[in-house]
Amino acid sequence: MLNKFPSFIDAHVHLREPGATHKEDFYTGSRAAIAGGFTYILDMPNNPTPTVSLERLQEKIALSKKALCEVGFHYGTNGKNMDTFESIKNNPRVFGLKLYCNHTTGEMLIEDKKILNAVFKAWNSPKPILLHAEGNELAIAIELGRMNNKKIHVCHISQSYEVEMVRQAKKKGQMITAGVTPHHLFMTEKDREKMKGYATMKPPLGSIKDREVLWKGLIEGTIDIVETDHAPHTKEEKEKDPPAYGVPGLETAVGLLFKAVKEKRIKVGDVVKWLYENPKNIFKIPQGADTYIELDPEKPYRIGESGYETKCGWSPFDGWEAYGKVESVVIEGRKIMENHKILN
Ligand code: NCD
Ligand code: ZN
Numbered sequence: 001m002l003n004k005f006p007s008f009i010d011a012h013v014h015l016r017e018p019g020a021t022h023k024e025d026f027y028t029g030s031r032a033a034i035a036g037g038f039t040y041i042l043d044m045p046n047n048p049t050p051t052v053s054l055e056r057l058q059e060k061i062a063l064s065k066k067a068l069c070e071v072g073f074h075y076g077t078n079g080k081n082m083d084t085f086e087s088i089k090n091n092p093r094v095f096g097l098k099l100y101c102n103h104t105t106g107e108m109l110i111e112d113k114k115i116l117n118a119v120f121k122a123w124n125s126p127k128p129i130l131l132h133a134e135g136n137e138l139a140i141a142i143e144l145g146r147m148n149n150k151k152i153h154v155c156h157i158s159q160s161y162e163v164e165m166v167r168q169a170k171k172k173g174q175m176i177t178a179g180v181t182p183h184h185l186f187m188t189e190k191d192r193e194k195m196k197g198y199a200t201m202k203p204p205l206g207s208i209k210d211r212e213v214l215w216k217g218l219i220e221g222t223i224d225i226v227e228t229d230h231a232p233h234t235k236e237e238k239e240k241d242p243p244a245y246g247v248p249g250l251e252t253a254v255g256l257l258f259k260a261v262k263e264k265r266i267k268v269g270d271v272v273k274w275l276y277e278n279p280k281n282i283f284k285i286p287q288g289a290d291t292y293i294e295l296d297p298e299k300p301y302r303i304g305e306s307g308y309e310t311k312c313g314w315s316p317f318d319g320w321e322a323y324g325k326v327e328s329v330v331i332e333g334r335k336i337m338e339n340h341k342i343l344n
Helices: 026-035 054-066 082-088 113-122 136-148 160-171 182-186 189-199 208-220 235-239 253-262 268-283
Strands: 003-006 008-013 038-043 070-076 094-100 129-132 152-154 176-180 292-295 300-302 321-323 326-331 334-338
Touching: 003 268, 008 026, 008 268, 026 038, 026 054, 026 326, 026 334, 054 070, 054 082, 082 113, 094 113, 113 136, 129 136, 136 152, 136 160, 160 176, 160 208, 176 208, 182 208, 182 253, 189 235, 208 268, 253 268, 253 321
Parallel strands: 008 038, 038 070, 070 094, 094 129, 129 152, 152 176
Antiparallel strands: 003 292, 292 326, 300 321, 326 334
């Protein structure tokens, strides 16, 4: 039976425009979002020319007009643009500040603790600071968040002891939230061995124990949201040595979570909490009740059976069984997908 859900929010996507539109752009990325049940997506700043100035932000806002769904942005910092924070922090299209404490796609790494501290101090906004921090970097960033009394969101948490760090910080009353990706919930380092580049991303896939702890952390509420970290790269880029970091995720997250519902590992309400209620609250997403999706959570399908909307054209979950393929999507009362077909 077709069920109605609020349309989902993905707080972490890389739509690659401008600068890498051979693998995604706002139009194709938004189609992937809609096909996957998301209509509000927050784009990351790690473009080849990173989003670290008002001009770059305005350029992205203009380019994003071709998107078929709502797109918001996380502003970036390279540790040298704190003087721009004032002019962008109240922009309604900006939902957070992204801080890279680890090497990945893009050129925004900050390692110096003094500079990190200066960034935390300068971000005078209730919008969260999003952290790409792995292992010890996370311990440092949590401490900086606490000392500066700033709201932080830990992106794509992936290791069991990181979940423990967040649990402890929450216990002490710190303003901290965390997100986990579908690939860290459904895959492990074994998949990386099999799939090589196609299962290579930052942070890397963990052990079976890490995966268990991530599920437990999510179910108990230490981890607040599921974020796809949709990071498309071409097959050619994934087959190179070393491969580019990142995997697409917008079209597969919902079907995988409804499979976990079908297997009675989680409840339908959990999916709504992790993909709608919590991201809406954390990032203050202005979405009303006239934006919704319909799907049948009991209906199985194979991932990839009708191709992909993402320009990169592949998924690490290709061929996996999933449940509840999105059938229709309505944005602010306007039907944008019907019978699995995007109407544009
Ligand atoms: C992301 C990308 O390709 O932009 N890659 C990834 O492996 N997650 C960058 C990032 O979020 O770290
Ligand atoms: Zn990312």
